[in-house]
Amino acid sequence: MSSKPRPVSESNRKCRKGAVAAAALLVFVLAALIFWLHGVYVERENRHRHQAERELQSINQLQLQAMVGWRQQSLRDAGMLVEDTLLAEALGRWLGEGDVEARERVRERLRTLEELGHYTAVHFVDPQGKVRLSSRPGGSGPGIERVPATEHHALQGALSTAVPVMSDPVSDPVFAFPFAGVFAPLYDGVRAIGAVWLVQDLRSELLPLVEPWPTPSQTARSSIVWREGQAARYLNAPRGVRVEVLQYAYPLDAAPTVVTQALEGMRGVFYARDELGREVMAMASPVFGTGWLLVSAVEVAEVFAGVRTRELFALSLPVSLLLLAAAGVFVVMLRRAAHRERELMQALQRNLWWLESAQQAAAIGHFAIDPKRGRIQLSALCRQIYGVDEENLDLAAWVELIDPADRERVTAVAAQLARGEEVKRLQYRIHPADAPHTRRWVEVWSKSMQEGDEGERRVIGVVQDISVRKAVEAELAEHRVRLEAQLRLDPLTGVANRRALDESAGFQLALAVRGGTPLGLLMIDVDHFKAFNDYYGHPAGDQCLKAVAEALQARVGRAGDLVARYGGEEFAVLLPLSDGNEALALGRRLCAVVEALQLPHAASPTAPCVTISIGVAWLAPDASVGVQVRAAGESCAGVHAEGEREGGALPPLAQRLFEEADAALYEAKRLGRNRAILFAAPEPGGVSAPILPRSSAAEAVSQA
CATH class of the missing domain: 3.30.70.270 (Reverse transcriptase/Diguanylate cyclase domain)
Known part of the structure; x- marks a missing residue:
């Protein structure tokens, strides 16, 4: 007994219900996926932010340690002079008795300290700040008679406390460069007879410790700042401000910046704007024993450059795949069986076109070798690489295109594949038929496969022109040799x-x-x-x-x-x-x-x-x-x-x-x-x- 066919309207209603249900399910899945991807994106962006903050903090601390080490070394040198009783006795004999020999021994001691300690100048000054003796006759330059007024308070502090004192960075006409001085007080018994004044050029001694940035960056910079009245004084000016060392100051009552927040007590990593209004990630650290701050900053735009685009692109891939899969399922549900064959044919044509386009983009051709008949079948791109016009070519003619130095090796590999061995990868040189005086490098991937009931074997594979890559590799090798030579200059x-x-x-x-x-x-x-x-x-x-x-x-x-x-x-x-x-x-x-x-x-x-x-x-x-x-x-x-x-x-x-x-x-x-x-x-x-x-x-x- 045959079943009665259902009405067309009922069938259509069920199809529409199925489509609505599928669409609703798809919308739910997409919403859930988007919510999950948003959480993943936020988590990865925060991870990148934390990594950048840790890197900024590490670099700031490394530079801070270098600064503190430089300062402590200078104070240690001065401390050794304070404890040098022989030096104090020689100074006493010279100042009290006019002993010229004692004066020259003191001068030699100062000269040795200048050379071994890499100081720009070393002077002995009396308690009133007058330069009485220099490491070299005539001093380090003309006209150095007294300690600058900006350094005088450091001299008095050293004499009153009997410990070495380092002054703040100074720019004074007495030297043609910004400098910092360390005063080592000396005593003849309990009487202060003066101090040794150690002068250092900040351009060559301090700035190289903080200005070079250890990682590639276009906007990162560290600056040494301190409060000077109602302004923030900079040792090295911020990025983009072209002034000499110690010549830049930022008023504290101006717009809030990284430096003003740091001087108000902000420590660690924080976000603010710099002197030119750029949003930056900053790290501020006090320099122990001084009123200085080491402020390191990098623009936020550089930190996150390309990160958001890259992450969105990476996270959109699952959504794209899901949409593609859902579209395929939806198409399959809506298509009728009568159109199935045509859809498959269209899909096959699309895949073949994609394959051909991919091969064209990658400059990859394919071939098939029939060892029994001694013929090789070449694709259009493969024929272009070998410079031939025939789609089916004799193996002997193909072998003649191979460079004589590689011919024996290539034919041996072809024979191994014909016997059924595994996939082979080979690089060799050819002389194209349309340009026999030129030479190209090709890379070939080949595989042996069995066809037909009689078990005939064929060798199939792909070939790519790698001449440009080989030229680049040769150029890189020459560049490497040149770099190694430069390491010895x-x-x-x-x-x-x-x-x-x-x-x-x-x-x-x-x-x-x-x-x-x-x-x-x-x-x-x-x-x-x-x-x-x-x-x-x-x-x-x-x-x-x-x-x-x-x-x-x-x-x-x-x-x-x-x-x-x-x-x-x-x-x-x-x-x-x-x-x-x-x-x-x-x-x-x-x-x-x-x-x-x-x-x-x-x-x-x-x-x-x-x-x-x-x-x-x-x-x-x-x-x-x-x-x-x-x-x-x-x-x-x-x-x-x-x-x-x-x-x-x-x-x-x-x-x-x-x-x-x-x-x-x-x-x-x-x-x-x-x-x-x-x-x-x-x-x-x-x-x-x-x-x-x-x-x-x-x-x-x-x-x-």
Whole structure:
């Protein structure tokens, strides 16, 4: 008994009810998904905010520690002077008895402190602030007679409390740069006789501790500020304000900013606006022992640049996928069975079109190899890569397009795939048929598959032109080589740096041992360079070092010779195949070359122009042990073992060579500078010239 067909209207009503129910379910799911995605978005944005705040806090604390360390080191240096009873006694004899020898010993003590402590100037002042004695005759500059009025309260505070006192940053005509002073009070018994005034250039000593930002940022900056009356005084001006150091102040009664909130007691990370009205994330920390604040800030726009767009894009992907899936389900529910085949055909056409478009965008072609018939079928893009017109090509003709250097390897892999092995990835070079004189790189992914009832095997795969990628990789490799070479150059002078010198010294020492050849070394120091910097300024000092380096490099031109910057104003010249006489002759020529530059040096007691002092040392081969440093007593086997190793400290013989050259350099300084001195080897049964460590060499020269 056949069932009675349902009325069309009833069927339509059920379809409409099903569609309404599906739509309602879809709306509910979408609403729930949007609510969940909003919560995820807020949570991820807060996580990024907290990460940025932690990074800002860490950088602020690191810079704060560097500032505190700089201040404590200066106070420690001053504290050592306060406890130096010998210095106080010498000052008492000079001031009370006019002992000139005691005065010169005090001056030498101040000069040593200036050089070792990297101070711009060191003076002794009396309780009224008058400069009585400087580390160098004439002081660090003309016209320094009294302590500036802005520094006088710090001097009186140190004398009244008997402890060192550091002043606030000062900009005074007595120096051509902003500075900070530390006063170390000195007493002859219970009577205050004055204080040692330690002066530091804030541009080179303090600002480098806070201005460089350790992470990539366009808007981040740290500033040192303190309250000065009704204004906030800045050591370094905010970003975008172009004024000199210590020349910017912001009135506290103006619009509230990061600095005004920090001076009112705001600490930790907070949000405010900077002096130019930009919204920033800031961190304020007090500097222990001072009234200074270290304020670090970065623009909020930079912190969240691209974050919201990126997060919204990432979170919209699930919504898009859900909408696509819901649309597919909805289409399936609404389509009738009569349209099913047409929809499938349309979907297939779309997928094929998407696949072809993706291949075109990625420059990927596909192919199929029939090993039995010896033919290869190429797609349109594949034919374009190989430069052929035929869709079906003989395998022999295809192999001829492969570069001869790669042909055997490619055919071997093709044979393995024809036997049924796994997927293969291969890169090789081809010469396209339409441009046989050019060469392209291609990358191929291939797989063996079985077709038909007879089990015939075919090799299918995709090919991509990677010539551009290979060119970029080659360029990156060359760039990496250039960067590695730059790591061994001194950025200021352009000559080799200390790292390159150490590596070359170990290598040349090993060659000297094997070949029984001499190895010479010149240690060069620019005479009175500290006085040059004090008189002319650090930029002029940099130009002086560049000129000296260029002169040395131009004169030392033999293959294998190496000119390097040893550190500060010191240079070194490594001379393979040079004995002591040859190295000494070259050293004298270099002294003359530098003096011939006629670089003015008004602060030098040696000459009116820039001069250099040179210490000369060399290694002599010995028939019994292969090589030795005079009076070193080391074996050839030890030289080989140490000279050929990579990394680490210098070999003992190389270290000895540097020590001898260093001792000869200090002997040249002692004898009046502007000369080259060869290290004197000890006579049989005699005593060699002393080899002093670098830490005590300066004291030995000064005492001499």
